[in-house]
Amino acid sequence: MKKHKNEDGTMKQETKVIEIKMEKEIKQEKTLEDLPGVGAATIEKLQIAGFNDLMGVAVATPGELTDATGMTEVAAKKIIAAGRSMLDMGFSSGLDLLEKRKNVMKITTGSKEVDKLLGGGIETNGITETYGQYGSGKSQIAHIIAIRAQLPADKGGTDGKVVYIDTESTFRPERIVEIAKGAGMDPDKVLKNIMVARAYNSDHQMLLAEKIEDLIVKDGHKIKLVVVDSLTAHFRAEFVGRGTLAGRQQKLNKHMHVLSKLADIHNLCVYVTNQVMAKPDQFFGDPTEAIGGNIVGHNSQTRIYLRRGKKGTRVAKLVDSPYLPDGEAGFVITGKGIEDI
Ligand code: ATP
Numbered sequence: 392m393k394k395h396k397n398e399d400g401t402m403k404q405e406t407k408v409i410e411i412k413m414e415k416e417i418k419q420e421k422t423l424e425d426l427p428g429v430g431a432a433t434i435e436k437l438q439i440a441g442f443n444d445l446m447g448v449a450v451a452t453p454g455e456l457t458d459a460t461g462m463t464e465v466a467a468k469k470i471i472a473a474g475r476s477m478l479d480m481g482f483s484s485g486l487d488l489l490e491k492r493k494n495v496m497k498i499t500t501g502s503k504e505v506d507k508l509l510g511g512g513i514e515t516n517g518i519t520e521t522y523g524q525y526g527s528g529k530s531q532i533a534h535i536i537a538i539r540a541q542l543p544a545d546k547g548g549t550d551g552k553v554v555y556i557d558t559e560s561t562f563r564p565e566r567i568v569e570i571a572k573g574a575g576m577d578p579d580k581v582l583k584n585i586m587v588a589r590a591y592n593s594d595h596q597m598l599l600a601e602k603i604e605d606l607i608v609k610d611g612h613k614i615k616l617v618v619v620d621s622l623t624a625h626f627r628a629e630f631v632g633r634g635t636l637a638g639r640q641q642k643l644n645k646h647m648h649v650l651s652k653l654a655d656i657h658n659l660c661v662y663v664t665n666q667v668m669a670k671p672d673q674f675f676g677d678p679t680e681a682i683g684g685n686i687v688g689h690n691s692q693t694r695i696y697l698r699r700g701k702k703g704t705r706v707a708k709l710v711d712s713p714y715l716p717d718g719e720a721g722f723v724i725t726g727k728g729i730e731d732i
């Protein structure tokens with residue numbers, strides 16, 4: 392009799408645990424339609440403005456929502472609060488984050504020295520930015536990782552597909568064929584797994600980045616690498632003059648935010664390239680700096696500065712990594728991609 396009672400008690404406890412779990416799952420499945428006082432017309436306006444899910448609303452400012460829908464500020468504040476309460480916006484423990492880091496994959500560059508500098512390769516779950524002068528190797532590395540990302544994880548890849556946003560018409564399928572052959576891969580297969588889109592201006596570029604989510608979620612493509620080459624060229628060309636700088640930075644920030652979210656949610660690698668400009672007032676050290684300044688720098692987890700070295704070599708300098716020491720590695724660009732000196 393006593394035993395039975397005990398068993399009963401245990402059973403009850405188990406049921407409770409399951410109930411709590413289910414409640415959490417249901418919470419996460421809520422959509423815009425669950426927001427109180429929000430009708431179909433408003434939802435449509437929200438979606439047109441890019442607020443596709445509760446998280447988008449929860450992290451929006453009231454001003455953004457009033458602009459998008461014409462609702463009053465009070466109403467906007469109300470649905471932001473509602474969105475926040477419906478979502479699990481809490482903290483993650485350090486242990487959870489360490490667990491998440493275990494899923495990070497590294498794409499090898501083909502150069503042992505550069506890989507070592509990067510702690511194994513260019514990693515998923517974040518943005519890596521290379522910046523440097525023309526011909527320093529930014530686009531070459533983009534081509535190389537677009538190929539190597541397709542290798543299985545134990546061969547230094549991610550076993551995934553690639554989206555390549557090409558803003559300067561510098562993507563070369565012939566170069567992909569050459570490097571893929573050098574790595575012993577089937578060039579046709581490799582090319583098929585790279586989805587290339589030419590971006591004609593900064594708005595187009597931003598839109599393409601926003602569409603990647605659909606490629607993954609709706610179309611089921613296992614995209615593990617997104618290349619944006621160049622990240623800043625259109626922005627730089629379209630926003631000239633001091634007066635427009637704030638507008639440019641705001642747009643760039645939004646673009647980086649979209650890329651950053653993709654990297655985080657889908658554990659994919661975002662690789663962006665960036666030009667440099669001359670700093671006329673700099674007398675010591677390197678007289679160049681990356682375009683986009685803090686906005687690009689702060690949104691990139693890893694920053695690599697590329698420059699020409701002696702006798703046709705190149706030097707990669709790790710500028711800003713959250714956990715690796717700064718350092719340099721030399722390499723050469725060859726038919727096969729990049730190799731150690
Ligand atoms: P930009 O700012 O102009 O876009 P970038 O940093 O993207 O410059 P890349 O296009 O990556 O520059 O690098 C171009 C360099 O790569 C050239 O100097 C060229 O010598 C070298 N290169 C390209 N293809 C090959 C190849 N097949 N074999 C050897 N070197 C090559």
Ligand code: MG
Pocket residue numbers: 529530531561620664
């Ligand atoms: Mg280039």
